[in-house]
Amino acid sequence: MEQDNARDMKARTRKAKSTGESQLTGRRRATGPSKTKTLISPSAIGPANRGRVLQALIDLGPSSRAELARHTAVNRTTISGIVQPLLDQGILVAGAPLAMKRGGKPARPLWFSPQAGPICAAVLMPGVARTALVSLTGDIYAEHHEALDVDSASPEPLFDGLVRSLERTLGAAPSRPLGVGVAVGGMINTESNTIVTVNQATALAGFPLGRRLTGQTGLSVCIDHYPRAMLLGERWFGIGRGLRNFATIYTGESLGAALFLDGHLYRGPGGGGGELGHTFVQIDGDLCDCGRRGCWETIATLGWLRLEARAAGIDDPDTINSARLTAMTVGGDAVAAELHDRFAHNIAIGIANLHQTMSLSVYVLCGDVAGGGGALRDAIATHVRAMSPDRPGYPLDFRLGDIEDRATLRGAAGLILSENLQFTL
Numbered sequence: 001m002e003q004d005n006a007r008d009m010k011a012r013t014r015k016a017k018s019t020g021e022s023q024l025t026g027r028r029r030a031t032g033p034s035k036t037k038t039l040i041s042p043s044a045i046g047p048a049n050r051g052r053v054l055q056a057l058i059d060l061g062p063s064s065r066a067e068l069a070r071h072t073a074v075n076r077t078t079i080s081g082i083v084q085p086l087l088d089q090g091i092l093v094a095g096a097p098l099a100m101k102r103g104g105k106p107a108r109p110l111w112f113s114p115q116a117g118p119i120c121a122a123v124l125m126p127g128v129a130r131t132a133l134v135s136l137t138g139d140i141y142a143e144h145h146e147a148l149d150v151d152s153a154s155p156e157p158l159f160d161g162l163v164r165s166l167e168r169t170l171g172a173a174p175s176r177p178l179g180v181g182v183a184v185g186g187m188i189n190t191e192s193n194t195i196v197t198v199n200q201a202t203a204l205a206g207f208p209l210g211r212r213l214t215g216q217t218g219l220s221v222c223i224d225h226y227p228r229a230m231l232l233g234e235r236w237f238g239i240g241r242g243l244r245n246f247a248t249i250y251t252g253e254s255l256g257a258a259l260f261l262d263g264h265l266y267r268g269p270g271g272g273g274g275e276l277g278h279t280f281v282q283i284d285g286d287l288c289d290c291g292r293r294g295c296w297e298t299i300a301t302l303g304w305l306r307l308e309a310r311a312a313g314i315d316d317p318d319t320i321n322s323a324r325l326t327a328m329t330v331g332g333d334a335v336a337a338e339l340h341d342r343f344a345h346n347i348a349i350g351i352a353n354l355h356q357t358m359s360l361s362v363y364v365l366c367g368d369v370a371g372g373g374g375a376l377r378d379a380i381a382t383h384v385r386a387m388s389p390d391r392p393g394y395p396l397d398f399r400l401g402d403i404e405d406r407a408t409l410r411g412a413a414g415l416i417l418s419e420n421l422q423f424t425l
Helices: 002-019 042-060 065-072 076-088 156-170 209-217 226-237 302-311 322-330 334-358 368-387 406-420
Strands: 092-094 110-112 119-125 128-134 140-147 180-184 187-189 194-197 221-225 246-251 255-261 362-367 397-400
Touching: 042 065, 042 076, 042 110, 065 076, 076 092, 119 156, 119 226, 119 406, 128 156, 128 406, 140 156, 140 406, 156 209, 180 209, 180 226, 180 406, 187 221, 194 209, 209 221, 221 226, 221 406, 226 246, 226 255, 226 362, 226 406, 246 334, 246 368, 255 334, 302 322, 302 334, 322 334, 322 368, 334 368, 362 368, 368 397
Parallel strands: 119 180, 180 221, 246 362, 362 397
Antiparallel strands: 092 110, 119 128, 128 140, 187 194, 246 255
């Protein structure tokens, strides 16, 4: 019997070795390319540390080496070793010496150099391409735009329009840009830098935008979904600066959201995560542009608002937006007030679902919804709390982001910053 058991054990051991199965657990062991890397390679440690220092600089503003050392919990010598190459490359610059209270060598705050190469940012939306140069401090200049024919059966006229706008913007660059970041109003495969689909410009489906733009400009190119770019704009240069966990909610002709979780932008496999505008909020609801029914986007965009404004008899309903609706509500218009409350409730539904799922505390409202100001923000917050109450110690915090697409242009630039300067994404 013992000999039989021994033979069985040897047979199982041989089988386990050949199949990658663990003797003790019966689970398959990770083998070959499927192994997960758990350590940072020596070659990646330098860029990772540099990214953390630059992230600290963005969060703190102009800071001395000593301040950066305290913030990152390392010694001043380590900080000097990281920032000196950036000073030599002209990415950072040392400011005027600060007065010292107790004597000693005056500290010189470090900040991004105004002479550093800019970033070319582009926003590609159905009907328009917008481009601009963005400095490392978030200043936007040399803006251009080009109208696009969304009914084109070929992607080439749309691409050509984007290129025309880019060429005018690049022609205004004082030095070679660090790259081209593109925020696209559609689904993106961020691993291949291609467009998956744009509902209102179907010719762009599958278009290899990153590769084509690199060939056209000779610059590195990063593309991403525009709500994620908008989040980066707020994170690096706006109201999200310094936050490790928050979400941005964008409303306008469409609706989008993006998540920043534990210091990282969440993209999902292949960039497929964060399509919150197409989460379901109404069973068998209205038909969405994506072809499905009941998406959050069908009840919380300008399209819904204008249809309801027309049904309610509001003057000039085709131009109604959050700013005008809120002004009418504050002015005492009872019809506008009722619509204002319903619109706030519809926006709140998706946020409440997100809050129940992710338990984030900070939500930044961007795009058209920000035009409603504090009144619309507070109405949305009231409805969210009714559906998904505050957690003890983690109160909900609603903030107003950018009304226009300035955050998206800055965020498109942030894509290149993240790629070239190794920020912690």
